[in-house]
Amino acid sequence: MKKFYFILAAAAMFLAVDANAQFGVGIGYNHLNNVSRFADEKDSEGLDGFYVEATYDWNFLDKGWGSLGLQPGLRYTFAGESDSEDGGRVSLAEHYLDVPVNVKYSYDLGSVKLSAFAGPVFSLGLASSIRASVGELVTKTNRYTGATIVKGNGDSIKTDGNGTDYGRFDIKFGVGVGATFLENLNVKLGYNFGMLNRYTGPKSDNIKSSMHTGVFYVGVGFNF
Numbered sequence: 001m002k003k004f005y006f007i008l009a010a011a012a013m014f015l016a017v018d019a020n021a022q023f024g025v026g027i028g029y030n031h032l033n034n035v036s037r038f039a040d041e042k043d044s045e046g047l048d049g050f051y052v053e054a055t056y057d058w059n060f061l062d063k064g065w066g067s068l069g070l071q072p073g074l075r076y077t078f079a080g081e082s083d084s085e086d087g088g089r090v091s092l093a094e095h096y097l098d099v100p101v102n103v104k105y106s107y108d109l110g111s112v113k114l115s116a117f118a119g120p121v122f123s124l125g126l127a128s129s130i131r132a133s134v135g136e137l138v139t140k141t142n143r144y145t146g147a148t149i150v151k152g153n154g155d156s157i158k159t160d161g162n163g164t165d166y167g168r169f170d171i172k173f174g175v176g177v178g179a180t181f182l183e184n185l186n187v188k189l190g191y192n193f194g195m196l197n198r199y200t201g202p203k204s205d206n207i208k209s210s211m212h213t214g215v216f217y218v219g220v221g222f223n224f
Helices: 002-019
Strands: 021-038 041-063 066-085 088-108 112-136 137-142 148-152 155-159 170-179 185-194 209-223
Touching: 021 066, 041 088, 041 209, 066 170, 088 170, 112 185, 170 209
Parallel strands: none
Antiparallel strands: 021 041, 021 209, 041 066, 066 088, 088 112, 112 137, 112 170, 137 148, 148 155, 170 185, 185 209
16 A cells, blocks of 8 residues: 555646656757967858757746746757858858756746756767868868868869867856747757867967857747
8 A cells, every 4th residue: 555655746746847857859940159379370260050959847946926947958059150252152061969957947927938948969970071172173171070071073082180279178157048939839949058178189388279169149949
């Protein structure tokens, strides 16, 4: 009999947690800003793209002043740019897999629920490449490994890289705000501040070198 009551209590707890949990999907626009500093020189790359994500909202505290919960997620991010230079074309493409883990505060106004969130974003660079083309000659370089493929006139040459000074991993601190309409439709915007130095090359006490990535995004989503 005690086991039966225990099972009922565990089931009740599970249903209570599940009732306060929501699975969601979203899509939106993002702008990546890669800032590099080498000695006294500063350079930045502005890349535009999109993201697709899945989130799981779990409210563990619900009071008169609002609700507090956790919102872990999984996000695929793409960003790139393309420019014409000296009769040729240079394109840059970045692909990331991000895992945001946000603490989320929400306040229900009736017709709309407002929210604010913040937390770490664990980021892994899946692929990063530079593609340059002049006439029939096309060169593509992996920014993480340094491997290069050169194609032209029906020939193809591949060289293995020995690594570069561009690190794959990053931890960002994200902040943002959002609003939910009709109980399920939501919009949000936020910014992720790159915390880690992605420059992995030689370091010197006299010359400071760093690479940091910031991400602005705005998107829409649907909660089930």
